[in-house]
Amino acid sequence: MGELTPGFRGHRRIESDRVPPGQYLTEGFPVLSAGPTPVVDTGEWSFTVVNEVGERVSWDWAAFAALPHETPTVDIHCVTRWSKLDTTWRGVSVDTLLADVATAADFAVVHSVDGYTTNVPLQDLTDGQAWVVTGYEGAPLVAEHGGPARFLVPHLYFWKSAKWVSGITLHDEDQPGFWERAGYHDYGDPWLEQRYQSGW
Ligand SMILES: Nc1nc2c(c(=O)[nH]1)N[C@H]1C(S)=C(S)[C@@H](COP(=O)(O)O)O[C@H]1N2
């Protein structure tokens, strides 16, 4: 009866199918920041979307909290080679944030209060693929991991998930962000190991 697959092996097999090439699984949650952790007071926090002709829509903390929230459970993959399965977050879908924004732009730049930026094609942020999250595993998101609010775009390497997020700008042309200008891949698909620009 060797062809019967024990449940344990079946489970392991499914897990490894969820780990992109060159990644290892971690149960921990490493902190990776280019600089010090900024202090962001929710009383002063706002999130702003600016479209390609400069029209703006903004939410303060209370208005953001009143938007419909979702609790996505997703796998995350850092370019430094750790992956973490089944992380659960709470936040607002980018679809909700863009609902009243008129745009024909193809590109977005995500901005953070520490000056960090990262670029993502707009089509990668819609249809339930990205969120602005304020909660992690049932608790408010801690500052080290980007609290009070961070971006979450789990199908791309985790550097695209900007911490301490302050807004999105929409553009007709692609504009590389902080790590992308430093040589990281423009798109960053973990399944294709798009870690660095060709030539790196
Ligand atoms: N504002 C900001 N966002 C950021 C970073 C940063 O330095 N500043 N680092 C990025 C990188 S390289 C990664 S891997 C993840 C790490 O998130 P974590 O510290 O919650 O694990 O945040 C990303 N978002």
Ligand SMILES: [Mo]
């Ligand atoms: Mo990273």
